[in-house]
Amino acid sequence: MVSDWVSKEMDTVDIGDERLNDGLIELLSMMAASPSKSIPAAVNGGHNETTAAYRLFDNERVSFENVLEPHIDATYARLAQEKVVIVAQDTTELDLTRPKVQVEGAGPLDGGSRFGEFLYPLIAFTPNGTPLGILSAELWTRDHGPSKADDRKKKPIEEKKSVRWLDTHRHAQEIALQHPETKIVCVADSEADIFEVIELDRESPDNFQWIIRSCYDRSVVTEDSDEVTYLYEQLAACERIYSKQIHVRGREPKLACDKRARNQPRISRQCEMEVRATTVTLRGSSRPDRKLNNTTVNAVLAEEVGAPEGETPVRWLLLTNMPILTKEEIELVIAYYCIRWLIEIFFRTLKSGCRIEGRRFETIERFERCLAVTLIVAWRTLYTTRIGREYPDASCECVFVKDEWQPVYQIVMQEPPPKKPPTLRTMIRLIARLGGYIERARNDEPGPDTTMRGMERLYDISACWQTFGPNTTQTKRKTCV
Numbered sequence: 001m002v003s004d005w006v007s008k009e010m011d012t013v014d015i016g017d018e019r020l021n022d023g024l025i026e027l028l029s030m031m032a033a034s035p036s037k038s039i040p041a042a043v044n045g046g047h048n049e050t051t052a053a054y055r056l057f058d059n060e061r062v063s064f065e066n067v068l069e070p071h072i073d074a075t076y077a078r079l080a081q082e083k084v085v086i087v088a089q090d091t092t093e094l095d096l097t098r099p100k101v102q103v104e105g106a107g108p109l110d111g112g113s114r115f116g117e118f119l120y121p122l123i124a125f126t127p128n129g130t131p132l133g134i135l136s137a138e139l140w141t142r143d144h145g146p147s148k149a150d151d152r153k154k155k156p157i158e159e160k161k162s163v164r165w166l167d168t169h170r171h172a173q174e175i176a177l178q179h180p181e182t183k184i185v186c187v188a189d190s191e192a193d194i195f196e197v198i199e200l201d202r203e204s205p206d207n208f209q210w211i212i213r214s215c216y217d218r219s220v221v222t223e224d225s226d227e228v229t230y231l232y233e234q235l236a237a238c239e240r241i242y243s244k245q246i247h248v249r250g251r252e253p254k255l256a257c258d259k260r261a262r263n264q265p266r267i268s269r270q271c272e273m274e275v276r277a278t279t280v281t282l283r284g285s286s287r288p289d290r291k292l293n294n295t296t297v298n299a300v301l302a303e304e305v306g307a308p309e310g311e312t313p314v315r316w317l318l319l320t321n322m323p324i325l326t327k328e329e330i331e332l333v334i335a336y337y338c339i340r341w342l343i344e345i346f347f348r349t350l351k352s353g354c355r356i357e358g359r360r361f362e363t364i365e366r367f368e369r370c371l372a373v374t375l376i377v378a379w380r381t382l383y384t385t386r387i388g389r390e391y392p393d394a395s396c397e398c399v400f401v402k403d404e405w406q407p408v409y410q411i412v413m414q415e416p417p418p419k420k421p422p423t424l425r426t427m428i429r430l431i432a433r434l435g436g437y438i439e440r441a442r443n444d445e446p447g448p449d450t451t452m453r454g455m456e457r458l459y460d461i462s463a464c465w466q467t468f469g470p471n472t473t474q475t476k477r478k479t480c481v
Contacts, residue, residue: 075133105364190215
């Protein structure tokens with residue numbers, strides 16, 4: 001049985017064959033019901049169903065692009081209904097390393113000890129953090145053989161891996177042009193701190209804004225052209241606008257060789273952050289094939305004061321074209337940038353929750369077809385987690401049908417379901433409790449892990465309710481006593 005949301009989400013699917021279209025919809029529905037399970041387990045272990053699933057992933061008419069296309073169409077429809085949309089771009093590696101025989105077509109991820117490919121998605125979020133869906137996604141595989149840093153420096157950006165940040169930024173501008181009634185805010189981490197991307201601000205439509213976390217202390221243009229002044233120095237000299245207490249989580253280093261301050265290990269702690277902001281003109285960078293123009297941007301610096309001894313101070317240096325004239329405008333810049341962290345949660349859901357890296361395929365093409373399906377599953381999982389926070393008082397029937405919420409309510413609450421559907425926030429918490437969530441405080445919201453585990457149980461419970469529940473139309477069998 002295909003879930004209602006899957007039918008709506010895949011409304012525009014067109015692989016070129018109705019049987020393939022129907023097979024994809026059925027497979028997505030089954031994988032969404034059991035995102036962490038293997039494909040045979042997700043399709044209930046049936047030989048015919050398992051064979052059909054793997055044949056679909058092996059079919060050359062099916063591609064990463066045409067599987068994801070109907071979801072992208074649905075995302076655009078949701079985006080058009082919003083006044084403000086944050087579009088976050090980022091990259092993540094998909095580690096497909098196998099102990100013996102590697103996946104055919106996978107490329108090296110580092111020095112040659114790990115193999116896989118890279119994923120570059122552009123994901124839309126509401127200002128409250130509800131994921132609207134994927135707007136674009138690109139896959140890239142690194143070539144085998146030694147990398148030559150000197151050769152990369154001589155290449156124009158159009159021939160480098162980093163051109164993807166430029167292309168995605170342009171795509172976000174095109175989205176803004178296509179949706180003039182929606183403000184589009186493109187946010188990116190420090191990997192997008194490329195002068196060519198910043199220089200694109202000259203081409204921005206009125207409803208397009210951007211925020212990039214800076215990783216370079218760039219030189220700035222001053223009235224005295226002979227004096228060399230740098231971005232951080234100029235910001236640090238500005239008057240403090242306000243300070244704020246925040247909590248930062250501890251972290252372990254990902255790579256021992258990574259010496260960048262922002263990637264160093266740290267302990268969990270309360271931080272006193274001082275915020276400064278100013279407008280600067282960045283000096284245009286020189287490239288082997290061109291000289292880039294000086295570009296005026298707004299800059300916001302949030303920096304920890306009084307960091308514990310031995311700890312690297314927390315520092316965010318944000319470049320943007322958003323206004324920064326008032327404290328409220330500066331707070332909005334930081335708030336919008338914080339939405340970018342949700343793309344990291346999306347990646348964690350994709351890998352840890354949906355276990356995409358553990359899928360066993362012999363070729364990269366088969367893996368990519370499965371990846372496209374799993375991206376939709378990961379989006380739906382995170383969407384379900386966050387939608388109750390944005391619309392807590394809405395009826396749960398805006399997301400769940402009666403045969404889903406009624407049995408969950410009865411099992412968790414140990415009482416018959418009410419005539420009036422519970423709120424969306426209540427329903428999400430009931431589902432999360434099926435996955436192990438413990439409600440300690442009212443503002444303690446469930447995360448994607450417990451919600452995903454609860455959703456897996458929801459689909460099983462709903463199937464039983466439809467088969468044996470009080471509303472079933474099947475003829476009741478006599479029970480032997």
